[in-house]
Amino acid sequence: MDSGVTAMETILVLLHTESDGALARSALETLGLARTLGMPFSVGLAGADVKAAADSIAACGATRFLGVAGVEFAQSRYGTDAAAAEALARAADATVILGPATSRWNRVMPGVAHRLGGRADTHATGVGLAEGKLRVTRWYYRQRMEAVIERTHRPWAILVEGGCGEALTGAAGTASVDMIAVDAHSRTEVEGLQSPKTGQQTIRPDADLLFVTGAGWSKNQADGKPRVEEAEKLILGFLDATQASLGSSKSLVDLSGEGQAVLGFLTHLNQIGQTGATPRHRKGLATCCHGEEPHVVGWRFVTERRAVNLDANCGWARGKADVVYVADAFEVMAQVNALLP
Numbered sequence: 001m002d003s004g005v006t007a008m009e010t011i012l013v014l015l016h017t018e019s020d021g022a023l024a025r026s027a028l029e030t031l032g033l034a035r036t037l038g039m040p041f042s043v044g045l046a047g048a049d050v051k052a053a054a055d056s057i058a059a060c061g062a063t064r065f066l067g068v069a070g071v072e073f074a075q076s077r078y079g080t081d082a083a084a085a086e087a088l089a090r091a092a093d094a095t096v097i098l099g100p101a102t103s104r105w106n107r108v109m110p111g112v113a114h115r116l117g118g119r120a121d122t123h124a125t126g127v128g129l130a131e132g133k134l135r136v137t138r139w140y141y142r143q144r145m146e147a148v149i150e151r152t153h154r155p156w157a158i159l160v161e162g163g164c165g166e167a168l169t170g171a172a173g174t175a176s177v178d179m180i181a182v183d184a185h186s187r188t189e190v191e192g193l194q195s196p197k198t199g200q201q202t203i204r205p206d207a208d209l210l211f212v213t214g215a216g217w218s219k220n221q222a223d224g225k226p227r228v229e230e231a232e233k234l235i236l237g238f239l240d241a242t243q244a245s246l247g248s249s250k251s252l253v254d255l256s257g258e259g260q261a262v263l264g265f266l267t268h269l270n271q272i273g274q275t276g277a278t279p280r281h282r283k284g285l286a287t288c289c290h291g292e293e294p295h296v297v298g299w300r301f302v303t304e305r306r307a308v309n310l311d312a313n314c315g316w317a318r319g320k321a322d323v324v325y326v327a328d329a330f331e332v333m334a335q336v337n338a339l340l341p
């Protein structure tokens, strides 16, 4: 860790547009965070066309908008993304570059920092000012230890995880963007995109709700038999209607991995917990999941927690959830789905 400095920073909020030309929520969260620093900042935008994105945040308080646009910046690609980010950072003469920790920026910003003679920190969960110094918080060792980092070295690129702050809202207007010409050729031509069919992609970091399934969905029920097909329909029906993100306990994804007749759409990527993911959805609903400690540690950042379990003595009921419904999740979810539009 370097010791910090008190000098005024030149902050650039570095953003890229999405395929529809808009800004993702994580970009708006980074902007919201930049505003909390109480220092002037400029905004750098990269994408196929950045005008609509700039207009959507015209009143965010930025002193200046810079843009790099063109068809070659539409796709995520190391060479073109790095060239755009470097040009924007140089044009802004930035000492601090704040960006969302998207897969796109995570991939290029360490390299861009190197080109600028700077340093980069990824997976930041907070950026603030204390004693006149810029301080970044970040978790280590699978979210067990939180560190506070200061650096004297500039420029300093900081990529902030999604879900760590309030997204900027209501800042639309007309922005004047200083466009920067960047000569970025690529030998790679993108001919098209293949993505999972709707319904197969169940991990949605931007969703309001994390819906967690546990092994109970695959277990023998009151009639002595498992009801896996019905479970699939109830879970997928709920996900379709709410666009919630799907998480799971380890037991259930392990069963899927062993080829048992369980929910076919689950993979280890859905696993929440000590050996799984630690998502940042504001709300979580656990169903048929016992709420064992190695699972619940993955809920560290989920602040509003509810669980449906037949067992009034389950882990959730022992201070790990705000509300526990002691009920049959099959019945509860059938009724919830019936109420959803």
Ligand SMILES: Cc1cc2nc3c(=O)[nH]c(=O)nc-3n(C[C@H](O)[C@H](O)[C@H](O)COP(=O)(O)OP(=O)(O)OC[C@H]3O[C@@H](n4cnc5c(N)ncnc54)[C@H](O)[C@@H]3O)c2cc1C
Pocket (backbone or CB within 6 Å): 213, 214, 215, 216, 217, 219, 221, 248, 249, 250, 251, 252, 271, 272, 273, 274, 275, 276, 277, 287, 288, 289, 290, 291, 292, 293, 294, 295, 298, 308, 309, 310, 311, 314, 327, 328, 329, 330
């Ligand atoms: C080193 C280590 C690391 C681990 N890492 C993880 C991890 O990252 N993530 C993780 O999840 N686990 C992890 N585990 C495993 C963890 O300890 C638990 O074994 C696991 O979370 C249990 O999964 P479960 O709650 O789905 O299943 P179970 O413990 O089998 O619970 C099933 C629950 O479903 C309920 N139920 C059944 N039918 C219904 C119904 N119709 N309606 C409502 N409720 C019903 C039951 O009452 C029960 O509470 C780890 C364990 C170890 C030792």
